[in-house]
Amino acid sequence: MRLTRTRVFLAAGLLTATATTAATVLATVPAAAVSSPVVLVNCAGQGQVRAGSYDIGCTANELLVKMRWTSWRSVAYGGGVLKVDSCIPTCAAGKYIRYPVLTVLWRARPWPQHAGHAYFTRLTWIFTGTRPKHALAAQTIGLPAR
Numbered sequence: 001m002r003l004t005r006t007r008v009f010l011a012a013g014l015l016t017a018t019a020t021t022a023a024t025v026l027a028t029v030p031a032a033a034v035s036s037p038v039v040l041v042n043c044a045g046q047g048q049v050r051a052g053s054y055d056i057g058c059t060a061n062e063l064l065v066k067m068r069w070t071s072w073r074s075v076a077y078g079g080g081v082l083k084v085d086s087c088i089p090t091c092a093a094g095k096y097i098r099y100p101v102l103t104v105l106w107r108a109r110p111w112p113q114h115a116g117h118a119y120f121t122r123l124t125w126i127f128t129g130t131r132p133k134h135a136l137a138a139q140t141i142g143l144p145a146r
Contacts, residue, residue, distance in 0.1 A: 038074060038108040038118045045146035047111065047119060050076075056123075056141065061085040063096075064103065064125070074118075076105040082125060084132055099132065101125040105143075112145050119145055 039047030043058035050069045056062040067080035082101045086094040105120040124140040131137065 036117055037072060038076070038105075038120055039111065040076075040105060041111070041119050041143065041146050043146070047114070047117065053080075054123075061087070061091060064101070067103065074106075074108045076103075076120065078103045079128075082127075097132070099130060100128045102128055119143070121145075 037049045039049055040051045040054060042048055042051070043055050048054075050072055052065075052067050054064040054067065056064065061084070063083045065081050065083055067078055069076055069078035071077045079100070079102045082099045083096040084099065085091050086097055088094050102125065104124045104126075105122070106124070107120065107122040108118040109121050111117040111119040121143050122140055123143055124138060126138040127135070
């Protein structure tokens with residue numbers, strides 16, 4: 001019985017010490033480290049967190065849709081569908097072809113005109129199945145702050 005009580009007291013002491021250490025660490029983290037999340041800037045110049053879709057180039061010829069994110073920090077990882085307008089016979093009359101992709105948002109930088117906020121400046125997509133003719137298996141594009 002004593003052995004069990006001793007274990008309980010030791011466990012309680014360990015939990016107390018751990019909680020105190022964690023509280024001390026959290027209290028010493030600078031405020032800048034606990035800032036707002038990095039955003040993906042859309043065509044309207046609005047910042048989005050965990051965006052469900054994104055118009056690449058703001059022309060509606062290439063769209064990322066059905067996006068789901070597994071991580072959203074200074075780098076964001078996810079997946080979705082790249083819809084590409086066939087532009088046959090014209091882009092206005094073309095049909096969208098869908099390609100499954102993995103997506104990575106990266107290279108967070110300060111967002112101009114938005115003090116204390118950052119935005120992603122790079123988007124990489126990686127085709128996980130079929131891909132458009134003459135397309136590389138992966139592509140990276142720059143993202144404007146708009």
